[in-house]
Amino acid sequence: MHSFAIADLAIATAYATLGKAEPLEAAVHVARGYQRVKALDEDELASLFGLVLLRLCASVCVAARQQKQRPDDPYLSISQQPIRETLPRLAALDPSRVEAALRAVRAPTPEETLSARRRVIGPNLSVAYRAPVKIVRGWMQYLYDGSGRRYLDAYNNVPHVGHSHPRVVRAGTDQMRLLNTNTRYLHDLLGQFGERLTATLPDPLRVCYFVNSGSEANELALRLARAHTGRRDVVVLDAAYHGNTSTLIDISPYKFNGPGGEGAAPWVHVLPLPDIYRGKYRRGDPRAGEKYAEFARQVRNPAAFIAESAPSVGGQIILPDRYLASVYAIVRAAGGVCIADEVQTAYGRMGTHFYAFEAQNVVPDIVVLGKPIGNGYPLGAVVTTREIAASFDNGMEFFSTFGGSTVSCAVGLAVLQVVQDERLQEHARQTGERLLERLRALQAVHPLMGDVRGSGLFLGVELVKDRSSLEPATEEAREIVNRLRDRAILLGTDGPFANVLKIRPPMPFSDDDGEHVASALDEVLAGL
Numbered sequence: 001m002h003s004f005a006i007a008d009l010a011i012a013t014a015y016a017t018l019g020k021a022e023p024l025e026a027a028v029h030v031a032r033g034y035q036r037v038k039a040l041d042e043d044e045l046a047s048l049f050g051l052v053l054l055r056l057c058a059s060v061c062v063a064a065r066q067q068k069q070r071p072d073d074p075y076l077s078i079s080q081q082p083i084r085e086t087l088p089r090l091a092a093l094d095p096s097r098v099e100a101a102l103r104a105v106r107a108p109t110p111e112e113t114l115s116a117r118r119r120v121i122g123p124n125l126s127v128a129y130r131a132p133v134k135i136v137r138g139w140m141q142y143l144y145d146g147s148g149r150r151y152l153d154a155y156n157n158v159p160h161v162g163h164s165h166p167r168v169v170r171a172g173t174d175q176m177r178l179l180n181t182n183t184r185y186l187h188d189l190l191g192q193f194g195e196r197l198t199a200t201l202p203d204p205l206r207v208c209y210f211v212n213s214g215s216e217a218n219e220l221a222l223r224l225a226r227a228h229t230g231r232r233d234v235v236v237l238d239a240a241y242h243g244n245t246s247t248l249i250d251i252s253p254y255k256f257n258g259p260g261g262e263g264a265a266p267w268v269h270v271l272p273l274p275d276i277y278r279g280k281y282r283r284g285d286p287r288a289g290e291k292y293a294e295f296a297r298q299v300r301n302p303a304a305f306i307a308e309s310a311p312s313v314g315g316q317i318i319l320p321d322r323y324l325a326s327v328y329a330i331v332r333a334a335g336g337v338c339i340a341d342e343v344q345t346a347y348g349r350m351g352t353h354f355y356a357f358e359a360q361n362v363v364p365d366i367v368v369l370g371k372p373i374g375n376g377y378p379l380g381a382v383v384t385t386r387e388i389a390a391s392f393d394n395g396m397e398f399f400s401t402f403g404g405s406t407v408s409c410a411v412g413l414a415v416l417q418v419v420q421d422e423r424l425q426e427h428a429r430q431t432g433e434r435l436l437e438r439l440r441a442l443q444a445v446h447p448l449m450g451d452v453r454g455s456g457l458f459l460g461v462e463l464v465k466d467r468s469s470l471e472p473a474t475e476e477a478r479e480i481v482n483r484l485r486d487r488a489i490l491l492g493t494d495g496p497f498a499n500v501l502k503i504r505p506p507m508p509f510s511d512d513d514g515e516h517v518a519s520a521l522d523e524v525l526a527g528l
């Protein structure tokens with residue numbers, strides 16, 4: 001009999017799925033093994049899953065007929081119970097997920113991908129996790145690898161409204177099909193995005209500049225501050241990171257005091273991180289905020305103070321009450337301007353407020369936005385006052401080829417609209433509150449969990465070997481993150497000792513997802 005060779009693979013695959021916890025994963029394994037020996041073409045891959053289902057259906061029909069003829073032969077029904085369990089599960093799978101998973105068997109394996117990357121990409125680009133993750137698809141707070149395995153993304157804040165959010169994708173692709181040019185031509189989207197964005201900010205933050213990344217935005221913010229004050233010196237918080245350009249490395253203690261760094265330049269002044277868990281002034285000191293701010297008094301003639309309004313790279317720090325108000329007052333009295341780096345904290349992530357600086361009851365002179373505002377499309381923004389913008393307008397043109405492009409404005413508008421329409425800030429507040437409570441309950445059981453802190457979907461769990469010496473549990477943090485990765489939960493670490501588990505997911509992250517993270521963390525900690 002002549003037939004299609006794919007039928008062979010379909011039959012083998014059909015039986016390999018039976019009784020498996022992850023039947024699709026089993027199917028992908030078999031297909032990948034086959035593909036290594038004999039290449040599968042597009043048509044074969046497209047038909048494989050349907051043929052698998054058909055085979056199982058055929059088995060049910062054939063067995064029914066045979067059992068009637070030979071009711072005493074138990075072998076005839078050997079597959080029927082497993083089929084009864086597995087077939088409905090296979091049939092219920094999302095066909096596009098199945099198709100993506102099967103198509104991916106023609107793609108290079110993670111090992112091949114890694115070695116290709118090592119051949120052509122600069123060596124100091126790191127890869128997360130001991131076993132690198134190779135993701136082929138994203139959907140809201142989930143990521144999928146080539147075998148169809150679903151990972152819970154509890155870490156990435158760039159896909160703020162969710163990976164591949166359809167409204168953002170549509171806004172970007174529709175506009176790209178029509179027109180994508182720069183800000184030297186008139187286009188309504190530029191002004192519309194500016195209007196919508198400034199409407200989320202308090203007076204007098206009314207003037208926008210659009211660029212392509214958080215780094216570019218911080219770089220521009222420094223230029224604005226320097227143009228406005230005629231000064232150069234910058235005041236920063238310890239352990240901060242503000243971006244990858246030369247100047248931003250110079251103002252990022254996380255980099256210049258880290259491996260390969262050259263220490264602080266004379267024009268950079270580093271203030272202690274206002275960390276009320278580990279720092280000089282601790283939780284329980286009602287004046288910790290003012291006391292930390294006092295360190296700013298030593299700085300003469302600053303052009304700017306720049307800080308994340310909730311230091312994320314510093315270890316998911318929630319600033320003590322009145323810290324920013326006090327530091328801003330000192331810096332302004334010394335003639336400097338105050339820059340809020342909201343690259344990680346903007347757009348409702350903190351739950352209680354749209355921007356983290358609002359929780360500190362201050363209004364910065366310059367606000368820097370990045371990551372979430374384009375949901376993964378490269379988009380950064382600087383918003384400032386009319387006075388500062390006027391100082392910057394000194395005759396030299398400001399232009400960014402891609403910044404404020406038609407497509408980036410279309411994407412930016414869509415993201416902002418989704419944040420508001422889906423009430424994501426309120427969602428982050430409620431979900432974050434419940435997860436924080438759950439994590440605090442775990443803290444009572446696991447001594448390693450020294451501190452649990454955060455706001456909204458900006459949470460941190462600081463791990464310590466000893467709750468009195470606060471010795472950082474850096475190795476343990478790394479181990480936990482890797483074990484969670486093996487359980488398909490993606491988290492990261494941060495803080496000067498890399499001992500803070502960072503929970504900072506896409507905003508659609510649900511209560512069930514939070515429970516999933518908490519119970520997995522509980523088990524991993526118990527097994528450590």
Ligand code: PMP
Pocket residue numbers: 213214215216218241242243244308312313341343344370371
């Ligand atoms: N500021 C902060 C607080 C950041 O976390 C980052 C990126 N991690 C940046 C600025 C730089 O942004 P980008 O990587 O988009 O240049």
